[in-house]
Amino acid sequence: MNTFVIGDIHGGLKALQQVLERANISQNDKLIFLGDYVDGWSDTANLIDFLIDLKTKQDCIFMMGNHEEMVLKWLKGEEDNELWRFHGGQSTVDIYEKVSEERKEKHISFLSELEEYHIDENDRLFIHAGFTNLKGVYFEFFKGMFWWDRTLWETAMALDKNIQEDDFRYPSRFKLYSEIFIGHTPTTRFNETTPINFANVWNIDTGAAFKGKLTIMNVETKDFWQSDSLPDLYPNEKGRNI
Template structure:
């Protein structure tokens, strides 16, 4: 069994199908999704339908992203005007075509999402990061697990020559063997492939915008990518 981690999909079902095919994923493989399944491209409801069906035939772990929480709030009658400006409009349009029964299935899926996953090799999977020096189980504000950005910002600022034994080495980085995140696109630093800093792996390669969706083999660190999303959804803007 291979283990894969998949970055932020943001309504790009065509990209998701591409990376699963390009990585030659089989039903024997485990898939860990880092969250943000919706908001951006036009197929947010279809992405969730696909994930629900996928989980019925193979081992899938679904984490909660901030956009997934925003969608759940909206489906439960709690609107956020700012969300409309960050991909929510395309999602609302997609859900306008769904029956109430169909929406309830999606609500159940969104409510079932995990805030994090820790495997048997002490490798952490979380949408955004964590702030507590003792790890995710000690996080005082669970929303930070899918909203915060300081873990990745600290990894970017860290001197690569600094030893983990150094007294100034970030304590957060010592808790887990490896940490896999999404949330903050690596395109912000001019990259378009999964990036590693210290023991932090960022798999968000900008699929919400003009980048690609990525899937990474957790053990070998081989990765596969979709075409850039604007080419898969011509005429759409994504989260510009």
């Protein structure tokens, strides 16, 4: 069995199907999804159906992302806001106008059961965005940091590559886990189209919400596979607003 981690998808079911095929994924493999399945391309509802079915066939772990948090509140009638709609939410609203109530309830159930984070047997942390508490995720006071924080990634990028872990300047958060896998901040913001690694933090979000590609990575070997660019897969759509 191999373990693979998948970056932010944002409704791009075609991209997910491509990377699963290109990575030659079998039902014996473990799949860890870092969140942001919704808000973007037109297959959001179909993607959720696909993920629900996939979980019945193999070992899958699904993280909560900031977009799931917002969509779940909207689906439950708790919150609606213009900023969310501008950043991909409107596409989700349009999609769910055509979704039956029964199907919608299944999606609400799926989204309600998403994980805040996952720590595997090798002390690797999988989380959508990051965390801020110096003692780790168990001690995070505001759980929303798990799907909104960017300070973990910013700290990793700013870290001097010559600083070793035993240096007093080395960030305490990085010492808590053997590796940390995140999404949330597209690598395309830094003119990179592939996963980026700083210290022990791996960013797997390669901009599938915008003009980038979806990435799946083997967590042991760091081999990765990518889909076609999402605008090529959905040529008549715009994806998320930047």
